[in-house]
Amino acid sequence: MAAKKPKLAVWKFASCDGCQLSLLDCEDELLAVAGAVEIANFPEASRAIIKGPYDVSLVEGSVTTPHDAERIHKVRRASKFLISIGACATAGGIQALRNFSDVNEFVSIVYASPQYISTLKQSTPISEHVFVDFELRGCPIDKGQLLEVINALLNERKPNIPTHSLCLDCKRQGLPCVMVSQGTPCLGPITQAGCGVLCPAFDRGCYGCFGPMESPNGKALIEKWQEMGADDAEVLRSLRTFNACANAFEKESRKYE
Amino acid sequence: MNKNGKTKKARNIKVDYLARVEGEGALHVKIKADDLLDVKLKIFEPPRFFEAFLRGRKYTEAPDITARICGICPIAYMLGASHAMEDICGVKVTGQLRELRRLIYCGEWIESHVLHIYMLHAPDFLGYEDAIRMAKDFPEAVENALRLKKIGNQIMTVLGGREIHPINMKIGGFYRVPTKKELAVLVDELKWGLETAIATVKLVSTFDFPDFEQDYEFVALKHPNEYAIAEGNLISNKGFNVPISQYDDYLIEEHVEHSTALHTHIQGRDGCFLGPMARYAHNFKQLTPTAKQLAKEAGLGKVCKNPFKSIIVRAVETVYAFEEALRIVQNYEQPDKPAIEIEPKAGTGYGATEAPRGICYHRYTIDDEGIIQDAKIVSPTAVNQKTIENDLMSFIPARLDLPDEKLQWQCEQAIRNYDPCISCSTHFLKLTVDRQ
Ligand code: SF4
Numbered sequence: 001m002a003a004k005k006p007k008l009a010v011w012k013f014a015s016c017d018g019c020q021l022s023l024l025d026c027e028d029e030l031l032a033v034a035g036a037v038e039i040a041n042f043p044e045a046s047r048a049i050i051k052g053p054y055d056v057s058l059v060e061g062s063v064t065t066p067h068d069a070e071r072i073h074k075v076r077r078a079s080k081f082l083i084s085i086g087a088c089a090t091a092g093g094i095q096a097l098r099n100f101s102d103v104n105e106f107v108s109i110v111y112a113s114p115q116y117i118s119t120l121k122q123s124t125p126i127s128e129h130v131f132v133d134f135e136l137r138g139c140p141i142d143k144g145q146l147l148e149v150i151n152a153l154l155n156e157r158k159p160n161i162p163t164h165s166l167c168l169d170c171k172r173q174g175l176p177c178v179m180v181s182q183g184t185p186c187l188g189p190i191t192q193a194g195c196g197v198l199c200p201a202f203d204r205g206c207y208g209c210f211g212p213m214e215s216p217n218g219k220a221l222i223e224k225w226q227e228m229g230a231d232d233a234e235v236l237r238s239l240r241t242f243n244a245c246a247n248a249f250e251k252e253s254r255k256y257e
Numbered sequence: 258m259n260k261n262g263k264t265k266k267a268r269n270i271k272v273d274y275l276a277r278v279e280g281e282g283a284l285h286v287k288i289k290a291d292d293l294l295d296v297k298l299k300i301f302e303p304p305r306f307f308e309a310f311l312r313g314r315k316y317t318e319a320p321d322i323t324a325r326i327c328g329i330c331p332i333a334y335m336l337g338a339s340h341a342m343e344d345i346c347g348v349k350v351t352g353q354l355r356e357l358r359r360l361i362y363c364g365e366w367i368e369s370h371v372l373h374i375y376m377l378h379a380p381d382f383l384g385y386e387d388a389i390r391m392a393k394d395f396p397e398a399v400e401n402a403l404r405l406k407k408i409g410n411q412i413m414t415v416l417g418g419r420e421i422h423p424i425n426m427k428i429g430g431f432y433r434v435p436t437k438k439e440l441a442v443l444v445d446e447l448k449w450g451l452e453t454a455i456a457t458v459k460l461v462s463t464f465d466f467p468d469f470e471q472d473y474e475f476v477a478l479k480h481p482n483e484y485a486i487a488e489g490n491l492i493s494n495k496g497f498n499v500p501i502s503q504y505d506d507y508l509i510e511e512h513v514e515h516s517t518a519l520h521t522h523i524q525g526r527d528g529c530f531l532g533p534m535a536r537y538a539h540n541f542k543q544l545t546p547t548a549k550q551l552a553k554e555a556g557l558g559k560v561c562k563n564p565f566k567s568i569i570v571r572a573v574e575t576v577y578a579f580e581e582a583l584r585i586v587q588n589y590e591q592p593d594k595p596a597i598e599i600e601p602k603a604g605t606g607y608g609a610t611e612a613p614r615g616i617c618y619h620r621y622t623i624d625d626e627g628i629i630q631d632a633k634i635v636s637p638t639a640v641n642q643k644t645i646e647n648d649l650m651s652f653i654p655a656r657l658d659l660p661d662e663k664l665q666w667q668c669e670q671a672i673r674n675y676d677p678c679i680s681c682s683t684h685f686l687k688l689t690v691d692r693q
Contacts, residue, residue, distance in 0.1 A: 047669070094307075109308060109312070140421040
């Protein structure tokens with residue numbers, strides 16, 4: 001018999017399903033991936049559940065309920081490699097906006113009977129609960145990067161995922177800078193590359209889907225934004241979206257509260 | 258299994274996590290001897306509180322933020338939010354910009370419908386646990402499905418920058434509109450897609466369908482000139498046809514204990530049915546001649562009341578979406594401006610579009626600086642919850658003598674008729690059958 005294929009599992013926490021959908025969106029590679037690994041637990045795609053342990057677990061979503069805070073430990077124990085995928089899993093996601101407010105108020109805005117709702121005060125990334133082997137950024141993740149990470153793990157090498165700024169990729173592609181040419185505020189200088197430079201190519205400023213780059217200079221960028229006329233409220237809102245609780249974005253945003 | 262089952266028929270079936278639906282949910286079925294006592298669709302998808310944190314955000318941010326409610330149907334959210342804001346500010350997007358919005362929505366319908374038809378629902382009819390296992394016996398069907406889905410995603414990418422959470426949509430239109438040449442690259446694939454979508458209708462119409470028809474209240478959008486996708490009145494076969502601004506007067510939300518997604522019933526009545534079968538029932542006449550002919554050949558009447566046949570209706574709509582996409586691409590003229598300029602104005606506005614799973618409703622109130630004061634968003638799956646429960650209440654009694662495993666799979670299939678998207682509605686599935 002051929003060597004056993006590594007087992008891949010996909011887990012969902014609080015999220016929009018977009019990141020795991022990226023796997024199904026690899027239309028050209030999906031059957032090849034399914035040939036290289038055994039898809040052992042992927043409820044969005046299959047009702048067959050194969051028991052762990054798993055060689056690779058992809059974890060989407062953030063931890064927002066007491067039940068999920070326990071469940072993530074079970075996932076960790078069952079997984080050799082655990083990769084968190086997407087802004088929800090790596091930074092808490094857009095739902096981490098509750099971390100700056102009173103969650104009880106949030107519950108009562110949305111639900112008529114708050115007593116039925118069990119939720120935590122904070123939405124937290126997976127790494128705050130368990131050891132994570134690799135974090136893949138993005139809201140959503142880039143499917144090319146996802147395939148790279150799976151490939152690297154299968155071949156026992158380090159994934160080639162750059163941590164430099166979007167700005168660098170933008171210049172490499174020879175796109176005119178939207179801040180210089182249009183006066184449009186852009187988070188590109190402090191945001192990690194990986195999306196393929198989408199926003200500037202569509203005449204809009206980057207809005208930070210991939211979270212902070214390795215060594216962001218938030219202060220310098222925001223000063224520039226202010227020269228361009230951005231007020232504190234706009235700066236605050238721009239830093240507080242899908243990666244609002246990623247360390248560098250959160251720290252910088254506190255100055256404009 | 259019920260361990261202390263003293264009665265002969267006492268059984269207890271548990272499925273903890275319903276698969277091949279988007280999001281987290283469970284089903285609890287209570288059976289005592291030969292009586293079905295209760296069906297509860299439990300949605301335990303953790304709430305993410307979009308309506309709460311939208312307060313205080315700028316109106317222009319609503320499309321990108323609400324997109325994150327659902328990775329499968331972001332356009333429904335982006336466009337619903339945009340329409341509501343445009344409604345408040347007194348702006349109407351027309352001409353080629355409106356056509357481009359319809360085009361990207363066709364992309365979302367294609368991507369989502371094909372995903373559901375082939376990867377999530379067809380395996381039930383053919384007896385496979387998933388499409389990948391199905392691919393071993395039906396390689397061509399699965400390869401075609403992947404290519405069809407990819408075309409839907411290509412439309413999204415060409416127009417929106419990427420398929421999940423496109424970056425190019427905004428209130429008033431787009432950040433950048435494509436050139437004629439950029440859109441023209443889609444034509445050959447769209448033509449292949451149309452042929453393959455036609456073959457899909459023929460394929461799914463050969464499946465075995467359980468005999469199961471219900472008297473549904475179908476609610477959809479109705480537009481005078483076209484098969485409604487992004488605009489129209491709210492119409493029901495039980496007697497209303499009103500502007501979407503009256504949504505809250507007719508569709509009433511309630512918070513039930515077993516679900517983090519609010520339930521909906523029609524004022525004074527029961528649950529209603531949103532989605533492809535509802536659109537088809539109300540707007541059949543507005544389909545293209547090809548789509549109508551295919552529906553007829555597939556044995557669908559002008560109204561289809563068997564939810565298991567929703568897979569055929571989805572396939573018919575996919576044909577329609579390909580034809581619409583081709584029409585728009587072939588008639589495209591690049592507009593002068595990518596978007597209409599908009600100034601905020603205090604007020605309340607409404608937006609409702611036909612997401613692949615049915616009406617997705619938005620209502621916002623903003624102040625004169627454009628800061629959001631209040632937001633209400635209702636996803637189609639949340640509305641359909643009650644109807645899914647009703648279906649199961651009618652479906653299970655005739656099947657009580659099935660072995661647990663079979664009954665469970667058939668219940669799952671009945672739920673998947675609705676292509677439930679639970680991430681959306683929480684604001685989905687674990688299955689337990691409790692036989693006492
Ligand atoms: S990171 Fe973004 S795309 Fe991924 S699951 Fe979270 S909200 Fe969805």
